[in-house]
Amino acid sequence: MTTASTTITIQNRLGMHARPAMLFAEVAGKYTAEITVGHAEADPVDAKSIMQLMMLAATQGTDLVITADGEDANEAIDDLTTLVRDCFNE
């Protein structure tokens, strides 16, 4: 079992609103690893659930902590990091 974790800052002006949350959940859903995401003011939530991601209220400048647990944990973290770094392709 592999565990991987990273911290990445949300850079797009609108933060993680509905469309980014959808993309994030979609990418996370491609992996078998259990993935959670949280930040200083929010408990970690299931990265594969759009509803839970929306509960993060992750604004621009928020440091997201993404943690993955499972065989493909490293790949999942890489993929999700790229998505956030690329501002959710906005």
Added chain:
Amino acid sequence: MKLMDIVVKDAIIPELQSTNRDGAIAELVDSLVAANCVTEDQRDDFVKAIIRRENKGSTGFGHGVAVPHVKHIDITTMHIAVGNSPDGIDFKSLDGDHVYSIILLLSPEDQPENHLDAMEAIFSSLSQDTFRRFLRQAKSPEDVLTLLCETDNAVR
């Protein structure tokens, strides 16, 4: 943020007449016009913008609920309208199920933080099975307001 601060009391429709997505969206925006939160002139623009947003990706995130929304330069105050559809509406939901409760949100374009706070309040409620069930069963605006009040006061 509390839902009661942004839900418009006169824009709660326990039984939507429309049986399709775009009709339901228009009906909810009309209720905001009737409640003097949206002007007649703005009505068409907002309806179109919400539908355009919906066409980019459904806000029917599953479990029978949808949260159509728009950020618009002509919106100065955040407003929520709530509607129930007893027979369900095809919202092209992610899980393929019909939508029975709709929470429609209008947000000012220049306040992304407030928009995310409102979404947080909405989804903290909608992610609970009991909230969704009680919302769907609400038969009057008062039922909905009571439910929202209880949710706002619950420790999250």
